Amino acid sequence: MNRNTMIAVWSLVCAGGISVQVSAHHGTRASYDLDTRITLKGTVTEWRMVNPHTQLYFDVKGDNGEIVHWSGEMSSVFQLSKAGWNRNSIKPGDEVTVVLSPSRAGLPAGVMYSVTLPDGRKMETDDGRENQ
Amino acid sequence: MNRHVTYLMIPMVLGLVSSTVASANHGFAGTVIEIRSTAQAASSSNVAFDPRDFNGIWDRSRGGSRGVSRMPGDEATPPFTAKGKETFDAYKPSYGPRAIPPALGNDPTGECNPAGIPRALLYPRPAQFIMTPDLFVQVFSWTRAFREIWTDGRRISPDFNPDLRRWYGYSAGRWEGNTLVVESAGFDSRAWLDQFGYPLSEQMRLEERYTRVSRDKIELRMIITDPVMYTRPWIAEAKTFTLVPKEEVIGWYEKMTDLKGWYGVMEELCAPVDEVDNFNRRVRDPAAGIVR
Numbered sequence: 001m002n003r004n005t006m007i008a009v010w011s012l013v014c015a016g017g018i019s020v021q022v023s024a025h026h027g028t029r030a031s032y033d034l035d036t037r038i039t040l041k042g043t044v045t046e047w048r049m050v051n052p053h054t055q056l057y058f059d060v061k062g063d064n065g066e067i068v069h070w071s072g073e074m075s076s077v078f079q080l081s082k083a084g085w086n087r088n089s090i091k092p093g094d095e096v097t098v099v100l101s102p103s104r105a106g107l108p109a110g111v112m113y114s115v116t117l118p119d120g121r122k123m124e125t126d127d128g129r130e131n132q
Numbered sequence: 133m134n135r136h137v138t139y140l141m142i143p144m145v146l147g148l149v150s151s152t153v154a155s156a157n158h159g160f161a162g163t164v165i166e167i168r169s170t171a172q173a174a175s176s177s178n179v180a181f182d183p184r185d186f187n188g189i190w191d192r193s194r195g196g197s198r199g200v201s202r203m204p205g206d207e208a209t210p211p212f213t214a215k216g217k218e219t220f221d222a223y224k225p226s227y228g229p230r231a232i233p234p235a236l237g238n239d240p241t242g243e244c245n246p247a248g249i250p251r252a253l254l255y256p257r258p259a260q261f262i263m264t265p266d267l268f269v270q271v272f273s274w275t276r277a278f279r280e281i282w283t284d285g286r287r288i289s290p291d292f293n294p295d296l297r298r299w300y301g302y303s304a305g306r307w308e309g310n311t312l313v314v315e316s317a318g319f320d321s322r323a324w325l326d327q328f329g330y331p332l333s334e335q336m337r338l339e340e341r342y343t344r345v346s347r348d349k350i351e352l353r354m355i356i357t358d359p360v361m362y363t364r365p366w367i368a369e370a371k372t373f374t375l376v377p378k379e380e381v382i383g384w385y386e387k388m389t390d391l392k393g394w395y396g397v398m399e400e401l402c403a404p405v406d407e408v409d410n411f412n413r414r415v416r417d418p419a420a421g422i423v424r
Binding site: 084108 | 231234399402415
């Protein structure tokens with residue numbers, strides 16, 4: 001991804017309405033700006049319920065029509081399973097709202113705090129950031 | 133555990149006990165190490181327990197940091213040897229004051245290499261302890277690793293074949309009062325001591341002291357002796373294992389599966405097909421600004 005695209009990502013984010021909160025998470029601070037949280041609405045392309053990191057891939061459409069493909073990481077299978085989630089909880093095509101801390105490098109990747117599903121259910125984690 | 137019935141005691145009694153540990157023969161002339169346990173009596177339960185019975189699932193997420201020391205580089209951290217400093221500088225962790233994104237670092241666990249010992253003991257996840265008369269087995273949920281500690285009277289010889297070194301070492305334990313003292317050697321130097329990139333050599337010897345200070349808590353004290361990497365033994369911060377009640381574990385599985393009465397740690401395995409081929413390339417690489 002080139003610099004223009006990176007800028008486009010952030011323009012998209014800014015245009016999409018950002019909720020910025022201060023958090024005190026740790027562990028993945030080297031990769032992600034954990035002091036910033038953004039909210040994205042997107043369409044799921046893939047949900048990987050695997051250890052040690054679950055992964056969500058989704059497309060976010062900006063005001064200019066450009067599609068940006070995001071990748072997000074979340075807690076382990078164990079952590080999410082204890083909360084009642086499974087591999088079928090999220091399906092390709094689902095319209096979801098994701099809250100995440102974005103990559104410090106500016107590319108569309110983040111560590112996720114919550115994924116709100118089409119039926120309104122919300123997959124959340126605790127700080128969970130001890131994952132490597 | 134009838135044979136241990138004489139050891140049954142209520143936690144209050146433990147409050148009166150402090151253990152003094154004198155460790156010698158660490159290869160450092162004139163070094164005398166004394167650890168005085170700060171173990172306190174449990175206040176949460178008056179249920180009797182066998183202090184020599186560690187069977188159960190224990191959670192390391194409450195009580196002690198994820199480093200050998202409380203904080204990386206704190207006053208408890210020993211000075212490096214020249215080799216130690218060189219190795220430490222070559223290790224690029226993703227935690228602590230030297231943290232860089234994993235995609236730019238070289239933490240062996242980042243690509244599912246073993247955590248090894250003592251690192252597996254430091255990770256804040258459940259571990260199952262299984263005790264037989266001659267063997268104490270630790271099964272770690274995170275990375276699904278296991279380690280055996282012989283308790284049949286044998287001792288660990290420092291003269292091990294380096295070709296047979298192991299990420300989890302060779303371990304033997306013996307009781308000193310109600311503290312299980314475990315000595316280990318034969319470690320693989322490719323492991324890191326902790327997630328902060330502190331090195332170990334094949335010469336490392338590890339002493340662990342496990343004390344069940346209450347029904348719900350096991351206190352672990354460790355001394356790392358590695359003259360190749362450090363100029364003096366490293367007395368680790370005390371770590372705590374907290375008992376996960378059996379009914380809670382069974383509840384995990386009943387909630388997540390249709391398994392009834394299942395007991396054991398989850399399989400939080402790191403498989404390269406998931407971690408390296410997908411997670412690292414598709415999430416952690418872009419997180420570090422790397423596009424392949």
